[in-house]
Amino acid sequence: MDYVLPNELVDGMIAAGGKKATVSIKNLLIRGFYSGSALGLALCLALTIMHQTGINWIGSLIFPFGFASIVLFGMELVTGNFSLLPMAVWAGKTTWSKTIRNWIWVWIGNWLGTFTVGVLFAISLTSGGTADLANGSGDWVAVANKIIALNKANVITKYENLGALGFFLAFLRGLIANWLVCLGVTLALVSKSVPGKILACWLPITAFQALGMEHIVVNMFLHTTGPMLGSGVNYGSTIFWNFLPVTAGNIVGGMVFIGMLFYGTHKTPADNVLPAVHDEKLERELAAELGAR
Numbered sequence: 001m002d003y004v005l006p007n008e009l010v011d012g013m014i015a016a017g018g019k020k021a022t023v024s025i026k027n028l029l030i031r032g033f034y035s036g037s038a039l040g041l042a043l044c045l046a047l048t049i050m051h052q053t054g055i056n057w058i059g060s061l062i063f064p065f066g067f068a069s070i071v072l073f074g075m076e077l078v079t080g081n082f083s084l085l086p087m088a089v090w091a092g093k094t095t096w097s098k099t100i101r102n103w104i105w106v107w108i109g110n111w112l113g114t115f116t117v118g119v120l121f122a123i124s125l126t127s128g129g130t131a132d133l134a135n136g137s138g139d140w141v142a143v144a145n146k147i148i149a150l151n152k153a154n155v156i157t158k159y160e161n162l163g164a165l166g167f168f169l170a171f172l173r174g175l176i177a178n179w180l181v182c183l184g185v186t187l188a189l190v191s192k193s194v195p196g197k198i199l200a201c202w203l204p205i206t207a208f209q210a211l212g213m214e215h216i217v218v219n220m221f222l223h224t225t226g227p228m229l230g231s232g233v234n235y236g237s238t239i240f241w242n243f244l245p246v247t248a249g250n251i252v253g254g255m256v257f258i259g260m261l262f263y264g265t266h267k268t269p270a271d272n273v274l275p276a277v278h279d280e281k282l283e284r285e286l287a288a289e290l291g292a293r
Contacts, residue, residue, distance in 0.1 A: 002191055002192050002193050002196055003190065003191070004189065004190050004191070004192065006262075006266045007266050007267075009186070009189055009190055009262070009266070010087070010262055010263060010266040010267050012189050013083075013084055013087050013186070013189060013259075013262065013263075014087050014088050014091045014093055014263075014267075015088075015093075016084050016088075016189070017081075017084035017085040017086070017087050017088030017089075017093065017094065018088040018091075018093030018094050020076070020081060020084060020085060020088075020102055021085055021088060021093075021094035021095075021098040021099060021101075021102055022094075022098075023076070023102070025105050027076075028076055028102065028105040028106050028109055029105060029108065029109040029112070030109070031074075031075040031076035031106075031109065032075075032076045032077075032078070032105065032106040032107070032108065032109020032110045032112070032113065033109045033110075033112050033113040033116070034070070034073070034075045034076075034113060035070045035075045035076055035077040035106075035109070035110055035113060035217065036109065036110035036111060036112060036113025036114040036115075036116075036117070036217055036220060036221070037113035037114065037116060037117045038066040038067075038069050038070055038075075038113070039066045039067065039070075039077075039110075039113075039114065039217050039218055039221065040113065040114045040116075040117030040118060040121070040221040040225075041066060041117055042062075042063050042064075042065055042066025042067070043063065043066075043218055043221055043222070044117075044121055044143065045059075045062060045063075045065075046059035046060065046062050046063040046209070047059060047143050047146050047147065048139055048143050049062055050146075051139060051142045051143060051146065052139065056210070057210050059209075060206050060209040060210035061206050061210075063205065063206065063209045064184075064201065064202045064205035064206055064209075067181075067184065067201060067205045068188075068197070068198045068201055068202065071185070071188045071197055071201055072194065072197065072198075076102075076106045076109065076110075077106070077110065077217060078103055078106040078107045078110050078216065078217065078250075079177075079178045079181050079182065079215060079216060079217060079250050079254060080181065080182060080185040080254070081102055081103060081106055081254075082103070082178060082182070082250055082251045082253075082254030082255050082259075083178075083182040083185065083186075083254035083255055083258040083259035084185070084259065085098075085099040085102055085103070086099065086255045086259045086260070087259045087262070087263045090263055091263075091267070107216075107247070110216075110217045110220060111220045111224070114217065114220040114221035114224055114225075115220070115224050117221060117225075118221055118224045118225035118228060119228065121225060122144075122225055122228035122229055124140070125140045125141070125143055125144040125147075125229070126140075126144060126229065127140070131144070133145055133148070133229065133230065144229050147222060147225050147226050147229060147231075148226050148229050148230065148231040150222050150226070151222055151223050151225070151226025151227070151229075151231040151233050152226070152231055152232075152233055154214070154219070154222065154223070154242060155223060155233050155237055155238050155241055155242050156233060156237065156241075158170075159241040159242060159245075160237055160241040166241065167241065167245050168245075170214060170241065170242055170245035170246050170249065171245040171246070171248055171249040171252075172249060173212075173213045173214040173246070173249065174213070174214040174215070174216065174245060174246035174247070174248065174249025174250045174253065175249040175250070175252050175253035175257075176208070176211070176213045176249075176253060177208045177213030177214050177215045177246075177249070177250065177253065178215065178249070178250035178251075178252075178253035178254040179253040179254070179257045179258065180204045180205070180207050180208040180211075180213065181204065181205065181208055181215060181250075181253075181254070182253065182254040182257075182258035182259070183204040183258060184200075184201040184202075184203075184204035184205045185201070185258075186258055186262065187200035187201050187204065188200050188201040214242070214246040214249065214250075215246070215250065216243065216246045216247045216250050219242055219243065219246055220243075223238045223242055223243070
């Protein structure tokens with residue numbers, strides 16, 4: 001059967017988290033690099049389509065192809081790991097030290113991927129630095145200016161200019177974003193087929209993008225590429241007012257609202273709910289329903 005039952009789903013999430021905790025640093029960097037580069041490429045396509053059509057939601061609808069490839073190829077995206085690895089820790093399959101190790105190296109790998117794509121697109125969109133971004137026209141110039149505008153807005157206008165409130169808002173939007181992204185990860189695990197996985201994960205990723213929430217890996221691309229294109233936003237402001245609160249929000253969104261929620265309800269021992277009278281058939285049904293071990 002293509003559909004994975006909820007208790008089997010939690011088993012799979014725990015197993016995935018435990019396996020990810022043992023991956024070598026080399027592979028964490030390689031797989032993290034792929035994921036960062038895939039999201040950078042997907043975002044550039046989405047921004048181009050938004051400009052060409054003048055309809056923002058169409059770009060958001062196209063964007064998830066990068067995420068779907070990450071799921072299908074078994075790559076490493078730090079935001080998905082924010083939900084999976086804590087579940088493995090709670091189940092006794094790994095430790096917090098190995099979890100933090102995974103998060104750090106995948107975060108770095110994701111950034112390296114976004115940085116590489118950012119360099120390539122900064123050269124391409126500006127025609128090797130010869131394009132006049134202030135007065136020029138065409139899709140490339142428009143996309144470059146959109147990246148610059150997003151870089152300024154999502155570091156300075158929305159957050160730094162608001163001080164402590166801005167820091168909190170970046171955290172809050174990061175929480176919502178990864179609640180949706182990890183929902184996409186979880187939905188992809190519910191299906192065993194390629195079409196099922198793609199279809200299941202597509203809408204939550206479209207939702208976070210369309211809602212304008214803050215995803216750290218997408219932000220790595222925007223806020224690394226923006227200064228290359230001449231936005232004038234310094235990296236100190238980017239790290240403090242965006243990367244730091246958004247990463248923290250992504251951790252809470254994934255770990256609490258997906259990892260803890262699913263673990264708490266579908267890894268419930270059956271012992272406490274069985275009747276006093278022994279009923280083997282009922283025990284088996286409850287064990288399957290509740291994910292007892």
